[in-house]
Amino acid sequence: MENGADSTKVQVKLVFANDDNTKELTLPLSLSIKDLKQDILENHWPPTLPSDVARLRLFAGGKEIGGKDGADNQRLNEAKILSDLSKIGVPAVHVQAVPKAMAVAVESKKKQGSACACSLM
Structure with a gap:
């Protein structure tokens, strides 16, 4: 970090x-x-955005910070992209919400079996 931060x-x-x-x-x-x-979500979510959020995705320097499941258990110091980017200024972290409706649709699609009715002879 710069300037004795x-x-x-x-x-x-x-x-x-x-x-x-x-x-x-x-x-x-x-x-x-x-x-x-x-x-x-609890303290900085803009009132102009929908609050029905299933999860958040964070991006900095073109890379996702964390992700699903275990990746979110990492500490910020393990996501080296932030400390690397902070050497050249304040890094922008892009916040993308995954709406609950979209998350449910993706999960239900994963659970569906194949629609193939092929049989081998």
């Missing part, structure tokens, strides 16, 4: 998809990605 923290700028709202945060590098996503 605390090396245990990282400053980020949240950029919300399909919205003009942004928010700058200073975060401890020990924070888990899961806790960051929860904090965004």
